[in-house]
Structure formats: C-alpha cells, structure tokens
Amino acid sequence: MSKYQVNQKGYYGPFGGAYIPEMLYPNVEELQQQYLSIIEDPSFKEEFEQLLRDYVGRPSPLYPAKRLSEKYGTNIFLKREDLNHTGAHKINNTIGQILLAEKLGKKRIIAETGAGQHGVATATVCALKGLECVVYMGEIDIQRQAPNVARMKMMGATVIAATSGSKTLKDATNEALRDWINNPVDTHYIIGSVVGPHPYPDMVARFQSIISEETRKQLLEKTGKATPDIVMACVGGGSNAAGMFYHFLDDEDVQIIAVEAAGHGVDSGESAATTQLGQEGVLHGSRSILMQTEDGQVIEPYSISAGLDYPGIGPQHAWLFKSGRGTYVSATDEEAMNAGLLLTKLEGIIPAIESSHALAHLEKMTFKGDETVVICLSGRGDKDLDNYMKYFGF
Amino acid sequence: MQINKQANGLLSIYFTAGYPSLDSTLDIAEALEKAGADFLEIGFPYSDPVADGPTIQHSSEEALKNGMTLNILFEQLKDLRIRVSIPVYLMGYVNPVIQYGVENFCNKCKEVGVNGTIIPDLPMYEYEELYQDVFKENGISNIFLVTPQTSEARIRKIDDLSTSFIYLLSSNATTGKQLAIQEQSEAYFKRIKDMDLKNPVVIGFGIHDRDTFRKATSYVNGAIVGTAFVKLLAADSYLDKISDFIQGIK
Numbered sequence: 001m002s003k004y005q006v007n008q009k010g011y012y013g014p015f016g017g018a019y020i021p022e023m024l025y026p027n028v029e030e031l032q033q034q035y036l037s038i039i040e041d042p043s044f045k046e047e048f049e050q051l052l053r054d055y056v057g058r059p060s061p062l063y064p065a066k067r068l069s070e071k072y073g074t075n076i077f078l079k080r081e082d083l084n085h086t087g088a089h090k091i092n093n094t095i096g097q098i099l100l101a102e103k104l105g106k107k108r109i110i111a112e113t114g115a116g117q118h119g120v121a122t123a124t125v126c127a128l129k130g131l132e133c134v135v136y137m138g139e140i141d142i143q144r145q146a147p148n149v150a151r152m153k154m155m156g157a158t159v160i161a162a163t164s165g166s167k168t169l170k171d172a173t174n175e176a177l178r179d180w181i182n183n184p185v186d187t188h189y190i191i192g193s194v195v196g197p198h199p200y201p202d203m204v205a206r207f208q209s210i211i212s213e214e215t216r217k218q219l220l221e222k223t224g225k226a227t228p229d230i231v232m233a234c235v236g237g238g239s240n241a242a243g244m245f246y247h248f249l250d251d252e253d254v255q256i257i258a259v260e261a262a263g264h265g266v267d268s269g270e271s272a273a274t275t276q277l278g279q280e281g282v283l284h285g286s287r288s289i290l291m292q293t294e295d296g297q298v299i300e301p302y303s304i305s306a307g308l309d310y311p312g313i314g315p316q317h318a319w320l321f322k323s324g325r326g327t328y329v330s331a332t333d334e335e336a337m338n339a340g341l342l343l344t345k346l347e348g349i350i351p352a353i354e355s356s357h358a359l360a361h362l363e364k365m366t367f368k369g370d371e372t373v374v375i376c377l378s379g380r381g382d383k384d385l386d387n388y389m390k391y392f393g394f
Numbered sequence: 395m396q397i398n399k400q401a402n403g404l405l406s407i408y409f410t411a412g413y414p415s416l417d418s419t420l421d422i423a424e425a426l427e428k429a430g431a432d433f434l435e436i437g438f439p440y441s442d443p444v445a446d447g448p449t450i451q452h453s454s455e456e457a458l459k460n461g462m463t464l465n466i467l468f469e470q471l472k473d474l475r476i477r478v479s480i481p482v483y484l485m486g487y488v489n490p491v492i493q494y495g496v497e498n499f500c501n502k503c504k505e506v507g508v509n510g511t512i513i514p515d516l517p518m519y520e521y522e523e524l525y526q527d528v529f530k531e532n533g534i535s536n537i538f539l540v541t542p543q544t545s546e547a548r549i550r551k552i553d554d555l556s557t558s559f560i561y562l563l564s565s566n567a568t569t570g571k572q573l574a575i576q577e578q579s580e581a582y583f584k585r586i587k588d589m590d591l592k593n594p595v596v597i598g599f600g601i602h603d604r605d606t607f608r609k610a611t612s613y614v615n616g617a618i619v620g621t622a623f624v625k626l627l628a629a630d631s632y633l634d635k636i637s638d639f640i641q642g643i644k
Contacts, residue, residue, distance in 0.1 A: 018517060023567070025541075026541075181444070182568060281492055284444075296493030297458060
C-alpha cells in the first residue's frame with residue numbers, strides 16, 4: 001500500500017476521515033463499505049471504460065507542445081483534458097459516480113458547483129442515465145455563470161441558488177450536504193472534487209486517475225521513458241491534480257508540483273493559496289488544511305478562476321504538502337492570465353483559467369533542457385472568454 | 395435537577411451564543427432557568443453549519459457578525475455558575491474547537507462549569523481515537539446523536555461511550571423542520587425506549603410546541619427545543635417573553 005494513498009480508516013497521514021453528523025452516517029457508511037467492490041467489479045469497469053472512450057472521447061491526447069517547449073528550453077507535454085466532452089476533466093468523475101449511484105439503486109442525484117463545470121458534468125451524466133438531477137450553486141455564481149446555468153437546465157437539471165453565507169461554492173456545498181441529510185435514502189451526492197468525507201477523496205481520485213494512467217502509456221510510446229521528470233497541475237480542491245499525480249506518487253524521482261491560485265497575491269488578503277495561508281482543520285467532512293480565522297471560521301477565498309476559489313484542499317493534497325512529497329506553489333491572477341494568453345498565441349490552445357495557473361509556474365522554473373515535463377491542461381477556456389476579454393480588452 | 399434515567403418531562407432549550415446581541419448569552423440562560431427550563435444547550439457559532447436549517451444558520455451568522463468567538467464566550471461564561479445552576483452543554487461544530495485546541499477547550503469548559511458538549515460533526519471513531527482522554531480528564535461529557543437510521547449495534551456503542559445523555563433526533567433532517575410526529579417516529583421512539591439504554595435519552599429536532607413535547611417525552615426522559623426558541627429571540631423584549639414560551643410547552 002502506498003504511503004500516499006488512503007488507509008483503511010480513511011486517512012492520509014493525519015488528514016482525511018469522515019467528520020460528518022450522524023444524520024449522514026448511513027449514507028457515507030454505505031459508500032465506504034461498497035465503493036471499492038463496486039468500482040473494481042469487471043462489469044463496472046467495462047461500462048466505465050466504454051463511456052470514457054465512446055462518450056467522453058478518451059484517451060485524451062498527450063500533446064508535445066513544441067513552441068512552448070522552445071520558449072522554456074525543455075520538453076513540455078500537455079495532457080489534453082480540455083478535449084473531453086463538456087470541456088474539462090470533471091466528466092471523468094461524474095461518469096464514475098453516476099454508474100456507482102446506479103449500482104447503489106439511487107434515483108436522485110445532487111451536486112454542488114462553483115463556476116458550473118462540475119454542475120454541467122453532473123447534469124450531463126444524469127441526462128445520459130435519465131436520473132433526476134439537482135445542482136446547488138451560489139446565488140452570486142448563478143449570476144456570473146449564466147451560460148453554464150442554461151446548459152444544466154437544457155439537460156433537465158434543477159439549479160437551486162445557495163443563498164446562505166457568501167453565496168458561492170462553499171455555501172453551495174453546505175446546501176448540498178443539507179439536502180443529503182434531508183434525503184438520506186434515495187439520493188446520491190456527486191461531490192466534484194477530492195474533498196468531503198471518506199471515501200470521496202479516494203473515490204474521486206480513482207476516477208480521475210485515468211489521467212496519469214494514460215499519461216504513463218502515452219509517454220512511453222512517444223519518448224520511451226517510463227516516467228516524466230516533473231508533473232504539474234493546478235489545485236483548487238485538487239481533483240485534476242490528484243488524477244495527474246496518482247500513478248506517479250510512488251515514483252519518488254518524479255517531481256510533483258501543484259499550483260494554487262494566489263489571486264491578487266498571497267498576502268493581499270484576496271487569495272486562494274490554501275497551503276500558504278491555511279491551518280489544519282475540518283471542512284466539508286474531512287480534516288485537511290483550510291483558510292480560517294483564529295477562531296476557526298472559514299475564510300472566503302478569492303481567485304479570478306472560479307474553479308480554484310475554494311478555501312480548502314483535498315486531504316491527500318494536505319498530506320502530499322505536509323510530507324514534502326509535493327511542492328505546492330502559487331500563481332497570481334495576472335501571472336495566470338498572461339500564461340493563458342501565451343499558450344493561446346504559441347500553441348493555438350485557449351486554456352481554462354484554472355489550467356493557466358499551472359502553466360504560469362513555468363516562468364518561475366529553471367530548466368537544463370532535457371527534462372520531460374507533463375502539465376495537466378484540465379479544461380478549455382471557452383467558459384472564460386468573458387474574463388479573458390475583460391482582462392485583455394479584446 | 396439532574397438528567398438521569400428516572401427524570402421525566404425534562405425540557406432543554408438551545409440558543410446561539412452572541413445572538414441577538416453579543417452580550418445576550420447569560421441573560422437568556424438566566425431567564426430560561428427562571429422560566430423552568432431543565433437544562434440548556436448554548437451554541438457557539440460556525441461559518442458553515444451544515445446540520446442546521448435556515449433559522450439557526452441565521453442566528454450563527456448574526457452572532458459572528460456581532461463578534462462572537464470561543465474566547466469571548468468563555469469570558470462571558472466566567473459568571474455562568476454565579477447566575478445559572480441547571481446543566482449547561484456547549485453545542486457547535488468541530489473546527490472552531492480544533493482551532494481553539496481541544497485540550498484548551500475542555501479545560502475552559504471545566505473551569506467555567508460547563509457540563510458537556512454536543513459536536514455533531516465529531517464522529518464516534520474520531521472522538522474515541524483522538525479526544526476521549528482529554529474530555530474524560532476534564533470531566534466533560536460528550537453527547538452523541540442517534541437518528542432513525544442508526545443501527546442497534548451503533549446505538550449500543552454510543553450508549554457505552556456516553557456519560558450524560560443521548561440525543562435522539564426525531565427524524566433524519568437539518569434543524570428546524572417542523573415535522574408532525576408521525577406514527578413511524580413513534581415506533582422509532584418506542585424501539586429506543588425498549589432498548590432500555592443505560593443513559594437518559596432526550597429527543598431533539600422538530601420539537602416546537604406542547605403537543606410535540608408531550609409526545610416526545612412520553613417515550614423518553616426529555617426533549618430539546620431549538621429553532622422555535624431562536625425564532626422568539628428575534629422579537630423585541632424577548633427576555634420578557636421567555637417565561638410564557640416555556641410555560642406554553644412544558
């Protein structure tokens with residue numbers, strides 16, 4: 001068993017667990033007892049792989065980014081999760097969880113969403129399977145992300161505004177948890193990131209681990225190398241990063257770099273750089289690192305990227321950070337926006353602003369020239385055109 | 395008044411510290427004892443109260459805006475045992491407790507005379523593994539919740555771990571759902587009663603008037619009113635209304 005993977009009690013080192021009220025215990029216990037036997041069952045695997053291939057469009061390419069490589073003087077590969085159906089890595093997880101929900105006999109699906117990407121990915125799989133879908137979204141995010149709200153509605157989902165607290169992702173998650181408490185029997189909660197009570201962090205990481213599984217094969221085919229020297233990804237809750245790192249965690253010579261959103265700067269008071277600013281604590285059912293006041297109240301983070309705008313990180317990331325296995329750095333709004341524009345000009349790929357944060361870190365690295373670097377391009381930038389337009393004045 | 399297996403018809407009231415104003419905590423506690431409440435749960439507010447419905451969420455938000463923190467609450471509770479003699483439990487979420495330091499928290503509870511804690515998102519496994527010793531050293535009872543879905547084996551385990559009372563939820567719900575007590579909940583209350591647990595049992599969630607209180611307490615030792623009381627605190631001169639409120643239920 002890898003020391004970086006979850007143990008039987010649901011912990012990664014000191015992080016993880018299932019800090020949930022008794023009202024959620026039966027739901028979470030059911031998942032804890034059944035998730036592994038379900039997702040390792042050959043019939044589950046077969047349908048999961050078939051949908052990833054025929055519906056999502058996997059495998060996603062491992063693209064050697066020639067001009068970007070020339071610019072930084074090394075060998076950069078982009079794992080193209082942006083080419084998936086619905087435009088990001090989020091669909092890998094929702095396909096897995098909808099199949100799991102079916103096996104558990106659930107009739108109703110709930111989800112939380114920030115910018116709407118996970119909400120769209122959830123509404124998509126519910127349409128695919130004909131299941132009722134309710135998505136909680138912060139009232140403020142509903143106003144900011146009208147096209148994604150429309151997408152969800154077109155697919156038959158009910159979008160409910162979270163009007164408590166700061167009216168964003170954190171509060172949408174609270175509302176989804178409250179819904180689950182009040183509907184314990186027929187409802188499955190599809191959490192969108194590697195957060196939440198055990199077994200969610202592990203379950204979501206397993207569904208996302210297809211990213212690094214494919215990367216290993218593709219890299220070997222393209223370069224003859226078994227592993228890259230460096231893998232990089234952006235981290236909000238951390239699901240694309242968990243998937244990108246998964247099959248490299250035990251290869252200690254592979255350097256792992258996670259890039260958080262620094263917003264207007266780590267010390268500006270408007271940031272989402274959780275490992276830099278946070279302390280250990282419990283949020284949304286697991287023990288991890290989170291941004292909080294001295295009194296233990298959760299602080300609302302800020303980033304230009306709605307997908308990274310979360311006050312915590314998944315417990316596995318907290319452990320990779322604390323154990324030193326991963327290097328956790330950050331990029332500001334400005335650095336990310338410039339990196340997004342650079343990729344667009346050099347490679348003709350408009351990245352999601354989330355993914356641009358990972359790209360932004362290249363500027364701060366020094367290369368000898370013969371490294372192999374894999375960056376997870378977690379999503380496409382179509383959803384962010386408004387932001388890019390405003391920022392650069394196109 | 396003791397919370398023991400022989401007691402019956404006990405009424406407990408929940409309210410949020412720092413709501414409606416920062417300094418209202420002890421005035422409300424004192425008024426509740428005078429009015430005839432048998433024990434109290436004082437909530438310490440948290441930014442993300444997932445087990446609570448809109449009324450208690452709102453009181454928590456307001457309390458935080460008023461500046462309530464655990465530090466300030468313990469400062470206010472220095473006079474607790476001068477002004478209040480009935481049992482008092484602190485109720486809240488685990489993150490502020492972790493941030494305060496679990497040991498500090500238990501020491502402070504002991505120092506000010508708090509009898510125990512109700513921390514819904516601190517599960518049994520984590521309590522046993524990480525914190526039980528420090529609670530015991532300080533003589534602080536941690537109260538566990540039981541829902542209609544909790545298995546008999548788990549209820550027995552909760553009964554073994556408990557040292558004060560067991561908090562029985564009338565239904566699987568967030569706080570403040572004013573559910574009528576249905577036949578199926580009566581069957582569930584009866585099932586619990588027939589288990590003949592070592593600890594006293596009180597029912598909470600959905601108890602809001604004389605009828606629901608009487609039904610609940612016909613099976614177990616007492617019942618807890620939260621949301622209905624927190625709503626009263628939004629009124630002008632709420633302290634003057636507490637006596638009528640308690641008499642309307644008990």
